[in-house]
Amino acid sequence: MPRALVAAEQAAILGQLAEGVILADTAGRITYVNEAAARLHGVGRLEVGPDDYARAYQLLTEDGRPCESRQLPLARAVLDGVVSTDARWRIRRPDGSEIIALGSARPIHDADGKPLGAVLTMHDDTARVQTELALREESQALETLNRVGATVASELELERIVQTVTDAGVALIGASMGAFFYSTTNEAGESMLLYTLSGVDPHAFDRYPMPRASLMFRPTLAGESVVRCEDVLRDPRYGKSPPYHGLPPGHPPVRSYLAVPVVSRSGRVLGGLFFGHPEPGRFSLRHERLMVGIAAHAAIAIDNANLYGVAQREIDERRVAEERLRELNETLEQRVEVRTRERDRAWKYSRDLQAVIDDRGCFLEVSDAWYAVLGWQPAELGGHRAYGFIHPEDRPAGERPFFSNLARGPAFENRMRHKDGSYRCISWVASQAGDTVYASGRDVTEQREQAHALARAEAALRQSQKMEAVGHLTGGIAHDFNNMLAVVIGSLELLQRRLPEDASVRRQATNAMEAANRAAVLTQRLLAFARKQPLTPRAVDANALVTGMSELLRHALGAEIRLEVLSADGLWPTLADANQLENAILNLAVNARDAMAEGGRLTIETANVKLDGRYVANHPELEAGDYLSVTVTDSGIGMPAEVVRRAFDPFFTTKQAGQGTGLGLSQVYGFVKQSGGHVTIYSEPGRGTSVRIYLPRLAAPAGRREAADAMSASASVPIGQQELVLLVDDEAAVRQVNAEALRELGYRVLEADGADTAMTTLAAHPQIELLFTDLVMPDVDGRRLAAEARRHHPDLKVLFTTGYSPTAARQIGALDVEAPLLGKPFTLEELGRTLRQVLEGA
Template sequence: MANIDPPLPAGEPTFQILFHHPLPMWVYDLETLAFVDVNAAALARYGYSREEFLSMTIKAIRPVEDVPRLLANVAQLRPALQHSGQWRHRLKDGSVIDVDITSHTVTYNGRPAALVMTHDITQQRQTEAALQRLNRTYAVLSGINQAIVRLRQPQALFEAACRIAVEEGSFRLAWIGLVNEASQRIEMAAQAGEAGDYLEKINVDLDDKARRAGPVGSAFLSGKHVVVNDTAQDSRMAPWRKDALRLGYGAVAAFPLKVRGTSRGTFTLYAREAGFFDVREVALLDDLAEDISLALELAEQTEEHRRAEAQLRLQSAALAAAVNAIVITDRAGIIQWVNPAFTRLTGYELAEARGCNPRDLVKSGQQDPAVYANLWQTIMAGQPWQGEMVNRRKDGSLYSEEQTITPLLDEAGQITHFIAIKQDVTARKQLEAENQQLLTQIYQTQKMESIGRLAGGIAHDFNNLLVPIVGYTELGIAKLDPGSDLRRDLERIKNAGERAAQLTRQILAFSRQQMLEITTLDLNEVISNFQHLLTRLIGEDIILETHLTSGLPTIRADRVQLEQVLLNLVVNARDAMPDGGRLLVETAPVTLGKTYTAHHAGVKPGPHVMLAISDTGQGMDAATQQHIFEPFFTTKSQGRGTGLGLATVFGIVKQHGGHIWVYSEPGRGTTFKIYLPLTTAPLSTAKVEPAEGGSLAGTETILLVEDEPGVRQLVRDTLLEHGYRVLEAGQPEQALALALAHTGPIHLLLTDVIMPHMNGRDLYQKVTANRAGLKVLYMSGYTDDIIAHHHVLDQDVAFLQKPFTVYSLLQKVRAVLT
């Protein structure tokens, strides 16, 4: 060994003894920092040979980052034995150890040097670090457990756990993730620490093979902790390695959070140092994750209990508030509970109903026993039963209900209770009956209208046949002596034709297709003036009474048609009282409300005048009432009626915009009520009054336009025989040609209203374009509403209704020309 000059702590033999100490020792030059001597213990511990050691400087065994501190320490060395602190040394294999150094300045071979002795404290430091980590982990465990006791909401607990892990455990990042079942991703629920953008990018997709293999996905799927102690090297961190290293995450540990054995999420911790997580720390963190899991489970149970209680309260409130009656019975049918709706339906309170069988409370006796047998057979088989029943309330009144009875089963599948839900359908059943009645009324009205259209069409055609029959008969009678046998035969033909015309007028009245002479009328005055005729008509054994409300509002109506209504109804009442009785005629102003009109098809609400005719006769059953307004329907014996009386009344009332309803029961008489509106728009038919007396002959020229040959011939012959000059046309186009070709005057256009290609009004307008001052007389057998549609019933327009007589024709022509 080389010579070492004083000063020395002892003599050279002492130094040599120390130099052979079992702890590593060496001497290095203070100026060059080169090793100049080294003992065997240093060679053994650091792994270098003597030659390698002596070829290096003391900087070679220091980590690069520690060299500046080393140089500063060397510069401060003073002659004396001193403790220079704890350092890190790098061994030949690259590993780094912690050492405690004691050094002393010496003179070695005449040069200033330092004698260094090292004590390896690596294990001690590791133990201390482990203890510190354990202490921090215990602090985290304690803090989170306190949070578990204090916090009941999972979200608040998650946030506290992450914060405590970072603050007390010195973890760089802590986060809790929960699984999203829909997306199959672990999504962040809470976090604390240096996260940067890491959690935004982490995307733990359980359907992605690489990402589910990471520590978070693996811990969740396996239900066990996963530790990655070296993020730089572990392949499981491949998807996130770059960001993890950038943010200083050296080690990662993920712990599953499980509820009832099923993973719900993970608690993941990130440490700065690689190798951070040892066995003892992981075991403590496992316990911590279990504590958090238990807290989560308890929170879920608490929430489930809260929801269950809320659900029970809701169900209880719903049952109590339900509109339908609800009854719960035991297996034997004994009532356990009823809701308030049951009380409202039946009148029985819960206290009265509990312990009773429903049959003892509400059974009405209206059901066939087979219904109850089927009910019990069904529900005892575990099947629900549905049906309708008529039951009795506490006050004795009956009601209809729909009910569903459902068996309630226990876990063993045994019936324990029955629940019955009852709906009061009394009003609905009544409404259904009323709707059925209303549908019947609508059907009856439609049927009557269809029959009316058919009958009206037949009557119109029949009128065209009657016009020439009656007309030519009149012409023939005028040419014969009063005592002629032929004249008497023609008069009989004329009378038959007039009866046929009357029949067609009745049919037109029923079908609402007759012409009306609308005027403003006082219905009371019409009845009073007609009463003497009605009295003679009914005979002495029937008492006629009138109750006419004074100040009755006026109506717009045809007086003759109202008299026909009165006549037909009174005759009908008389025939229903063969042994005498009482006949009452009443009037009154009424307002029909929406309630009434809702139950009577076609009736509009508003003010009306009512005419009621009541008798004490035989009455009618419901089946008869369904047909009484049909034409040719009669209950009278053969030869006593045509069956058109009530049909005519029906048609007249409808044509006036009114409504008629019958009220009758067998043996209790009949009442007909007629409602006529006060505001029906008038159909003003301006009539040209015929001249009284004077000749019916004339010399004027008349343009006759009629598409029915028989009618046209009769009118032509009648006019010619009475001195008129006639231009005859069967079509409007022919009439226009005649008017243009005729060089003399034309005094009157006598035209049918409804013709092919052109109506009478349009024809008149075309003719008067060249013949100003031309007068017109329209004739038609069509209905007043169709005629009105063609604008020939306007004010100051002359009109002749078919069928007409020769006399009425000549009278009307003379009146228009005069």
Template sequence: MEGYSVADSLSCEELSLRVQKLEKERRELETFRESHQKLATILQNAPFLVIAVDRQWRVQEANRAAFSLMGYLEPGEILGSRCGKAIGCIHHVDDPRGCGYGPACGTCVFRLAILETFESGKSAERIESRHRIIGDTVPERTFLVTTARPEGNNHVIVFIEDVTEQRKAEEEKKRLQAQLGEAKKMEAVGRLAGGVAHDFNNMLGVIIGNAEMAMLQINPGEPLNRYLQAILKAGNRSAETVRQLLAFAGEQRINPEVLDLNDMVAGMLNTLRSLTGPDVDLSILQCRDLWKVKMDPSQVNQIVAALVLNARDAIAGKGKVTIETANVSFDERTCQENPDSLPGEFVLLSISDTGSGMGQEVLEHLFEPFFTTKEFGGGPGLGLSTVYGIVKQNNGFIGVDSEPGKGTTFRVYIKRSEENANKDEFYTSQLETRRGTETILLVDDEQEILRTLKPMLVSLGYRVFAAESASAAMKIAEEHTDTIHLLISDVEMPDVSGKMLAKNLKLLYPGLKCLFMSGYTSSGVAFFGMLEDGEEFIHKPFSMSDLAGKVRKVLM
């Protein structure tokens, strides 16, 4: 071609390469811009805070989450400010020089993580830091702080995750798990206590019954009578200990009445003052128009006496005990904030003292049977466990506030009763012995029980057949030609339950009446499905007069 040279050709090729290179660089720049825009969009819309901090602790960049934490509307409100102010740290106002000069800055995990990254270049990975934020509805926030320093950059990038709610949920879960474990432990201990009480009641029934029978055979003035009195007294004291165990297990026999706790406490005042002694100032603060409760009066006496005695023992020298009553209500929201509470309307009985107080290690075991901080001989450690069982039996709950050296307050909450008068009538065993001539079939798998009860019933004029098992009882019933008027049977036996035995015997004697007995209480046997409401029951151990009165009541 005319006018065309090799040099011109080389220039065109070089130009083409340069154009291609420029086009490649343009595409790479465009890709970088798109990637940068995506990253910027991600960071701006991330649910966690992202800020860039320089060596003067000033915020150079921040995403939207950082703006919203303090309610900023424009970037200019946060950019250029010190990072303490940017995240609303309550300590940044402690010194006009700002972040790093406040009294808490020397131990601030957030600040130390940034400082370490500036000095060493090492990144911090999700370090936990706690902060109080100005004007925040949350008392304290928990942040996870991650830091990074881009190479060749004089800034530290800080990523801040607000895990306050997550930590709160984790702590709540741990607390609920601990509470559930404690409830299961107390339930298991209660079951164990009830079982132990059942076995002891059988043995005490034999001891008390035989002592009473022996006393009937001798003159009151004989020397032997003194020893029998001692046996009977020890047996009754042991029975009282068993009753305390049953109270903890929630199986105490009760005769509930509609009561005014103000009247009950006022009626005990003189007794309580004699318990506390002259060095303790006992005062009562009564709520006007106090709601009524429905529970056994003896249980109220037990609760008040046990807690006042506990308060007295906690006071060394002079001190003060205050008994207070109040009406309180708990809704579902309040119960969520105070998980030991129950929803509804309650009457509060509060007993406070100025004594030595208790630490957490004592509070964790406070209501367990036989747990005590007293020296040997100071008591069996059943007072507070009895209170716990009574409160639970009456659908209430109990709380304790105590610190070493700051005294203790017990708060007992009993369900409010809407009844105005007590309409329930309960059978009371006759004090005098009642006699009869009917035929009784006595059944118990414990031979000692049979040997004790049969002479009692015979001495009362009854004709008695005794059997050690349900099968032996059925054999006696089938061979007996006359009427059997009453079955007295243990509720729980190895072969057949007392309830099933009664059902089979009624096929032979349709008019047969039944009286069941057990070392468990009536509520206990009902809980285990051994008896139904309305079936006659007597709780071991019982006296001869108790048995005589109950038998006559059933046969009438």
């Protein structure tokens, strides 16, 4: 019955049509569906029988809604007389896709005009409809882009530009929210600042920090690429495992994500446009391209706004500068006058040396400070070359020293000659304008002397600390070793007592005892160096002690070495362990014997010595005061400076292996330090060695001490009369201290570090009255220097000084028998008294 309307032939024809055909009866029920209509609905061939109506009704839909009954409403409408020639269906297929079908619905009549049903014809119109929609959307997008371009092109306010761009982006791509982050740096070092929002509450991001260079944001913030993500919760680029979280917790819901960098014409990243939607898959490649265009418009507009801002600031700054310049011009004359007065006042009253020097190196102008600092009146310097007032050692090549120094930098130091012939250390700052040098110098002599003194004191302290540390170490080892030796020696004594005289092992026990006793002596020396040996101090007369051990010393020295003992009259007593003092002198004598393999002379001298503040400044462990000295001097091979520096170190020796332990001088050092004294070594290769022990003077009874103090107070230090003295010493530190002492005593001083410099200085300053020189110096010694100096200056007075004793100096041939000699160390009073004696011919 349902197929009565369609004959077999007709069905075959309808089945071949490309257009879909559906037949319905007068009740609106589907009776036939051709293959084209079935394909439109997403199924294969559809046979319509009594049992297929339900399936057919479910497949055939209008406007995307399934039929609610077994009748097609459109078919019923046609049968009721409503003919549709331009009907449109939205068909939802079983796979979930939809198409849009376009067709017509007409009634079917028999020959008598009686209605038999209705026929529906249709074809797929989806592509055409989508094209129309795409064209419409593209037209709208172009209109929006043109509108945005025209708006931002004429806009110079940054906030309005980015708000317009962000709103347009949200509208163009259908985003639920959009944002623009501006590239800047705040106090916390954050590089992106949220500038505008669209589609959400402006306060939605108040509780979130600024975007960091995470995996999601880095490409945009760095201007590297566009980021388009179908679903930020499922994208493996932004997390380690599902579910992925590309955004912070509590962020407005975003699944689709699109971010486009905004980059200026110069390549600088200006910021980024960020868009989101709570549904996944909302942004396409077309949306991405639209946002790239929007970002280009934004970049140009932001560049223009920035350039306008810079230009406006420059105009404002130029206007302020012009106003300031006008004010300066109006007050120029007044200010020049004020500055000139200030400069003249600074020039006149400054304690710094001011100088203007021409291209020949001559003084054009100097300040009054030259008289206060160097004793020269400005009139005495004008026209003179600066070269002649600089210390010879500090003169650079050529006769324009200030120009040469400037080639190495604006700041430099040199020594400038005082009018009295001495030199002062000046720290200069100079600049050059054309062929003229402008220089300002400050007298830093005292600072440099203090720095040198501090360096010497620090070096002495470091040496003392080193010896103290080594002493603690060796003392601890010796103490423990002594305890072990006590057990060894005691056990050996018991073993010897119990062994018969003729026992075969008794000889081995005796050898072991001798070795243990030698080890005990060695540990005693270690304890002596560490100042941990037990001492029995008592009042000692060093003269009697040295005289008493003379015979022992002669036996120890042998016949090839001549012993000479020189005892001082009125030698002060000292508080010391007599046995240890004898042992120290014996150690020194044995060392001296080893240094005189072919024979020689050994001298032991005693003397009273005053050590003043100048001397103890270089020996922090000492106190100024009265000491007695015991000096052991040999005429042996002597020692170089590097050996002298290490002579007191334990286990240091220059002897062959097996010929010494290196503890002799260390034991002497430890004993003297433990007794509150001091020990020094003076030695030169080929001129012998002199070791001097200083021990504190034993305090006198109260009455005698008060009398001595009264006599000392009544004594006055002889003062010089500004005589010019040439000081010669190869040791810079010693030379500096002695020069300071001479100036304090009222003498003018010139310094030289050796014979060559001394002879040059003598030739340049014939007014020098006294040569004060060290005896033992490398190359040319003091005696030969004095002889050469007197050949040119017969009236020149000479005073020698040395660390050797006078007797030792004469023994080694460094001093004439009657030459005046001042032994080191000496007090200021001794120096002043000796100088007056030499100068006055006493």
